[in-house]
Amino acid sequence: MTKRHPDSPSRFVIHRRSRKHLVFVDAHGVADVIPDVRRMAATGYPVEWNLIGEREKDTDAHVVIASLISARRTWPRIDDSDALRIYLEKQPMGTHLYIAASWTSARALARIAEMLGYAKEDIQIRGHGQRYDQVFCIACYTINPIGDAPTVLCRQCGKTIAVSDHYSRRLDAVLGYLTLDTMPKKEET
Structure with a gap:
């Protein structure tokens, strides 16, 4: 288990009005989000798994996630890349972002999403590590x-x-x- 910042929620709130769920997680947050991903999958709406950082050997948590979700992507770095921007722009209205990553990566991803028009209410962050740099x-x-x-x-x-x-x-x-x-x-x- 990853040590989360005290201000981070222990579970994501799954929005009823969400039409699609995008989960962004780094290697430290994979096991923590499994219960959340199960709840997202139970809504019947699409769930996409996005791994932040270099892809590591699949762990038990990765296997569980793969059994729940078929769509998986890997983003070696979260920065203001064209590929990430295009990916977020192409998402349907009502898409919610759930981010379980280091605070640095989570803030960078949230900033990109907000610049593209995602509302703050559509982005949830569960950060770990040092919150401010x-x-x-x-x-x-x-x-x-x-x-x-x-x-x-x-x-x-x-x-x-x-x-x-x-x-x-x-x-x-x-x-x-x-x-x-x-x-x-x-x-x-």
């Missing part, structure tokens, strides 16, 4: 990489910034606020 320093507007610590030393201004959960889609980063010890002090008169 970078933090935006509000003191000097520099984007910094995030480690495991709750604070980051800004590489531009040298101030300590606290990593928040306030995510900016435009910047693809969380906001970093100045900590109390780095805030400028008011001079007393």
Whole structure:
């Protein structure tokens, strides 16, 4: 079992109004989505399986998925590729995306789908791994990489910034606020 982020749902919600289900999963999320895929297959609507990353040797989970779904694709990388864009554009109205992958891959795929007109309500993400990769320093507007610590030393201004959960889609980063010890002090008169 993959360690999911605490904010990730344990199960996907299968929409009644969905006319097609597209499942995008990486190697770490395969076993976790089997119960969800069974529920999707029970709806009677088409389900397509999309593996993110290099195809590995089929595991028991892959065999179970293959018995439930006949349509399978492999995407070595999730990026803004023409093939992925065409694949998503050709899907019928009412298609829902269910993504069980690293947060980086899941966000990239969701961004592509939203640019193509998929509604946020039609995309569900069950992420694993580090949720955010970078933090935006509000003191000097520099984007910094995030480690495991709750604070980051800004590489531009040298101030300590606290990593928040306030995510900016435009910047693809969380906001970093100045900590109390780095805030400028008011001079007393």
